[in-house]
Amino acid sequence: MRVVVADDADGVRDLICLLLDLEPDFTIVGRAANGAEAIDLVAETGPDLVILDVAMPVLDGIAALPEVRRLVPGARVVVFTGFSAHTVRDEALALGADDVMEKGLGSGPLVDRLRAVCRRPAPAA
Incomplete structure (x- = not known):
């Protein structure tokens, strides 16, 4: 899987x-x-996979999400947040995110969840 990672930290x-x-x-x-x-x-x-932080300068991950989805409709998009995932989940999923993950997730579970997202059927283009 070819990955773009976006986080201001x-x-x-x-x-x-x-x-x-x-x-x-x-x-x-x-x-x-x-x-x-x-x-x-x-x-x-x-x-194939885009990981977007929620809170970033210039353009945050939620605002970037629709354009990312338009550019690569078949890619998986994961919103990565330092806030509670419940805070942004509904909005992110409505805008086309495949999953929302919290930054506190351990390295093993993070990689496992990213793989699981990538194994899901591709979104409708």
Whole structure:
């Protein structure tokens, strides 16, 4: 799975990329610090999986989500949040997210859930 990771916190973004780089079925094709950069990278790379932080400068993950979904309708999109997932779940799913995950999730469960999302049938284009 080709992955774009968007998070304004360098440490969080780097950690997600490091975790996924260790897995043979994930390849990081882009790293973004805000939603606008994420949209540009998605348009450029056509990833299979996009991980969007909710709270980012310039354009947050929720605001970027519809454009990401338009650019790569068959990709899986996961909203990653430091807030309670329940706070943003309904809005994110309504805008086309495949899942919402909290940043407190351990590394093993995070990778397992991302794999589970990627195994689901592709969204209707």
